[in-house]
Amino acid sequence: MATPSSYCVKIDTLNGCNITLFSRCPPKTLISRRSFIKCSNSYNWRRCLQINSPRRIVTRTLVASADANHIDDVEDVEVNKDADLEKKQKSGQLAKRVVFGLGIGITAGGVVLIGGWVFSVALSAVIFAGSREYFELVRSWGIASGMTPPPRYVSRACSVICALMPLFTLYKGQIDVSVASAAFVVAMALLLQRGNPRFSQLSSTIFGLFYCGYLPSFWVKLRCRLLAPALNTGVGAAWPVLLGGQAHWTVGLIATLISISSIIAADTFAFVGGKAFGRTPLTSISPKKTWEGAIVGLTGCILTSVLLSKLFSWPTSVLSAIGFGFLNFFGSLFGDLLESMIKRDAGVKDSGSLIPGHGGILDRVDSYVFTGALAYAFVSNVLPLYGV
Template sequence: MASLLEIYRCNLTSLSLNSLCSCRSRCPFPSSSSSKTLILTPPPYSNLNLRVFFDESSRRIVRLKRGISLNHHRIIKAVARAEPDRIDEGETKEEVDGPLMKDSASESQQKASQLRKRVVFGLGIGISVGGVVLAGGWVFTVVIAAAVFVGAREYFELVRSRGIATGMTPPPRYVSRVCSVICALMPILTLYFGNIDVSVTSAAFVVAMALLLQRENPRFAQLSSAMFGLFYCGYLPCFWVKLRCGLAAPALNTTLAGVGAAWPILLGGQTQWTVGLVATLISISSIIAADTCAFIGGKAFGRTPLTNISPKKTWEGTVAGLGGCIATSALLSKILCWPTSFLSAIALGVLNFFGSLFGDLTESMIKRDAGVKDSGSLIPGHGGILDRVDSYIFTGALVYSFVKTLLPLYGV
């Protein structure tokens, strides 16, 4: 078994490895003659490979062999790996490898359990979201508002985390809570008034005044992080309400359209299938297909990293995700008879993909600066709300603008 010892920047005099080494043998470190000298004497039955990293721009690595002393005052890390050459008397190979095999089996079981949680909760979330989208109206808006509130709380907790807060001054807690409430009210105001611009401007003015008039010294970082929170967590999700509930033109051109003709009257009948409903279903389905195809393609063919922001993303996975997104958009447009132009369906798929990709990368950048893996732990196996909806934050605004502005008569 390998033991790992990390020695951070200090004046080294003497060090005992007994409490740090995981092997059964004793690895004595005799006292050095100087506080800047480190002498390593490995046991006779070990292979000791020592790599010492110096605090230099070149990050030069020096490998030390058995019994060599080192004199340098700028050591920042030393890594010692000791591997036994033989098995002690009375021990069998199974007894030595047994703990390793148990750890490997435990890790495999943990990964399998995590995968089951992701699948189960993912299916549950998908079915629930589908029902909410079909319901529309106040049901859809209230669910969006609840998700926005939780997402805003997660965002401001990330802003206050050690990774981000060490380089800036986060907003006070009362301002963060007020911003979360304002973000949750924005979708409701959007449904009620049909427009959110005045509400957002008023909310931004109130938050800015609260920050500028606080007792402590106001900082620009507080203002910028709060304003971005209102925009990212509150304003952008409102476009999903405008898309689903605002575009009420019928999307089915004929009474012979398959889905509309078979839809029960108790659930709204053919009039239920508006441009907003169909565009929302196509967008959400395309984003799910893009994420799934990107994951599968990246696992199977991924070799070239896409960006340092998210090291697991690859160009191969990105191309697979784009293909899956376009194919899903084109297929659903054929089934749901909207949009009537095939090129418009392809353009919608491309727009959905790039909106979801850059939404994902934006949240990854925030989490990377915060030094966390997940934005929260609300959803078992998935993380927080922002981890699940990051691909949708920008997409709603892009799709709404595309349908409202670029498609003649909303693509009907």
């Protein structure tokens, strides 16, 4: 901090009492402290300064002014540093999101193309991580303060059961009996535990089996169980024989690719549309979502579904492709809002920190939880002959 004696005050007798603050004074312009004190006690201190200082330049103890200027300078520097640091952090987070997003997208695309047990095992790993995040959210302070969470051994057992559901779906085709049996065992374990069993423990645990295990397993049904060949697609005709040839391109593979691509388009278009045109909040569950963004996301989802249906020649009806796009959008939106509601009650921003720049697994796959079941039901029950 600059010393008070380093500032000069010029007294201009022609302009009344105007005082101007200069920069650092040369040593020869400084007068003695005794003269300044003598003048400061005088009634006509300006005249006194003129007499005692022929050069009309004096030093004055501007401690308050110096401190104020110094504080302002420090605050400006700190604000600039904070702004630069925040800008660098945002740039770093954006770079992480792009890098890891591309990595996840390429890996997921390869897993979907391979299908079979590779797809099921990869889905099981994602389900296990997601179920662990779900039960941690249930045990968080925000939710646990209003209910009794399940014991840790029950939540860990449920995570393992959820992870096994895609494998049962792949080799058995149906898991309804398995899910019902698992729910019965978990319910008995909760009822026979020590202490006072609570209904909140049972409800949160059974919902975890349904949300984290049963619903995502429909992606295995959609990708691996709909084996009707998509004979009209030109991509299948050019597919190498060593990789399965045209028989590799089934209705399940094309439906999975269109559904996942439509969800990605819906999220991307909704984000861009919300940033550009968003004015009207969609719901209090997620304040950042707007009606304008939802409409743009719906448009992007339908366009993606129609364009890919033309590329793959499936489904053959444009109306079916539009209906498929509608279904994918509303399934993804509902899943996103449901996970936002869980995080809001838990009092957290992200479900976890497993993926740098993206948060947790549930933050990335929340839009896919319900969509697989809806897509499978649409293709197997609504489209005649599976849309071929």
